[in-house]
Amino acid sequence: MRRTLSPIIVLVASLGLASCSSPNTASADGDDQNVLTAENIREFAATNGGATALDLVRRHRSFWLRVPATPTVYQGTVVLGGPEALDRLGLSQVQRLEFLDPRVARNRYGVQNHPVGGGGAILVTLG
Known part of the structure; x- marks a missing residue:
């Protein structure tokens, strides 16, 4: 006899997995x-x-610098370099900084820029 999962069980399991994937x-x-x-x-x-x-x-946000590997700093889609690029930016220039964990950075910028095991990304918005 073939067993099928109840739609309610599938829904609950899906919600549980979704909550785990978005810390x-x-x-x-x-x-x-x-x-x-x-x-x-x-x-x-x-x-x-x-x-x-x-x-x-x-x-x-020092933990941004302590990911498994060095994060890459971006302004839009332009690579500014590693964290040292932030040392060239005075605070009067910066409007927002955002950290992307390595998985999100890899999805946004591609595996060629963020290989598995690589660092995340720090996004800079200038104002």
Whole structure:
């Protein structure tokens, strides 16, 4: 006799898998740990004159730099380099920074730029 899965079981299992594949990146205070907003940047710049985007990331999102491999920094689809590229960006230039984990970076920019086991990506929006 052939058994089939109940549609309810399939739905519950699908929802469970979907929730596992999208980790919650919000911190206890509601901040998205994968984003540094214009407000975050302005606040840091106000108390850290002359700081760069790399200084900001090191202070507030250092885990972006501790992925299995070095992340690639992008402005749109243009590769700026590794994290050292952030050291060339003054905070007055930067409007937003966003981190993509290695899997998401590979899906967006291709396996040739982000091989399995590679680093993620840091996206820079200039303002």
